[in-house]
Amino acid sequence: xxxxxxxxxxxxxxxxxxxxxxxxxxxxxxxxxxxxxxxxxxxxxxxxxxxxxxxxxxxxxxxxxxxxxxxxxxxxxxxxxxxxxxxxxxxxxxxxxxxxxxxxxxxxxxxxxxxxxxxxxxxxxxxxxxxxxxxxxxxxxx
Amino acid sequence: xxxxxxxxxxxxxxxxxxxxxxxxxxxxxxxxxxxxxxxxxxxxxxxxxxxxxxxxxxxxxxxxxxxxxxxxxxxxxxxxxxxxx
Numbered sequence: 494x495x496x497x498x499x500x501x502x503x504x505x506x507x508x509x510x511x512x513x514x515x516x517x518x519x520x521x522x523x524x525x526x527x528x529x530x531x532x533x534x535x536x537x538x539x540x541x542x543x544x545x546x547x548x549x550x551x552x553x554x555x556x557x558x559x560x561x562x563x564x565x566x567x568x569x570x571x572x573x574x575x576x577x578x579x580x581x582x583x584x585x586x587x588x589x590x591x592x593x594x595x596x597x598x599x600x601x602x603x604x605x606x607x608x609x610x611x612x613x614x615x616x617x618x619x620x621x622x623x624x625x626x627x628x629x630x631x632x633x634x635x
Numbered sequence: 636x637x638x639x640x641x642x643x644x645x646x647x648x649x650x651x652x653x654x655x656x657x658x659x660x661x662x663x664x665x666x667x668x669x670x671x672x673x674x675x676x677x678x679x680x681x682x683x684x685x686x687x688x689x690x691x692x693x694x695x696x697x698x699x700x701x702x703x704x705x706x707x708x709x710x711x712x713x714x715x716x717x718x719x720x
Contacts, residue, residue, distance in 0.1 A: 542644045544708055547692040613715030614644035625645035627712040
C-alpha cells in the first residue's frame with residue numbers, strides 16, 4: 494500500500510510494480526491527466542493544493558474500505574500538487590487483484606471516493622482568469 | 636490556550652495565510668474558531684455553508700471541541716483529480 498501527496502512527476506510504471514503481487518492476475522491503473530478545456534474555457538494549467546497529512550491518511554481509509562468490499566491484493570494512490578501543465582498526470586490509482594472484474598470495480602470506486610473525501614483542491618488558470626474549482630460538499634460517510 | 640488553524644486553496648488566498656493561531660481559552664467549538672477567524676480575516680465570512688471542518692486530521696462537526704494544541708483545518712469542497720466536477 495502506498496498513499497502519497499507529492500510535488501514530483503508521477504510514474505505509472507512504479508505504481509504498477511508496487512501493487513503487483515504474485516497472486517495478482519490483474520492490475521488496473523487509473524491515470525488522471527490535465528486537459529486543455531473545462532466549461533468552454535481554454536485551460537492553460539492547473540495548480541493543486543492539498544492538506545497533505547490528512548490526505549494521505551484518508552487515502553488509507555478509503556483503500557481499507559475497498560479491501561473490505563472486494564477481494565483485491567493491493568492498492569496504491571498518488572496525487573501530485575503544485576503547478577501541472579496540460580497532459581501531465583495529477584492522480585494515479587492502482588489496484589491489483591486475482592481477477593480483472595474486482596480490480597476494475599475497486600479502482601473505479603476508489604477514484605470516485607477520492608474525489609469526494611480526500612482534501613485536495615485544484616485551481617484552474619485560463620486565459621484572462623483563474624478559479625479554485627470546488628466540488629460538492631458531501632458527508633464523509635456518503 | 637491556543638489552537639492552530641490550517642487554511643487551503645481559496646480560503647488561504649482569501650485570508651492571505653495558510654496558518655493562524657487562535658486563542659481558544661478554555662475551549663471553543665470548530666464553528667466558534669471559524670467565527671473568531673472571520674473577525675480577523677473578514678474575507679472568510681459568508682462561506683460557512685460550504686466548508687467542512689477537520690480536527691487533528693479527522694473530519695469533524697461544527698460542534699466539535701477545539702482546545703489547546705489542537706489543529707483545526709477549514710476544508711473547502713474537495714476537487715482532486717482532473718475531471719470537471
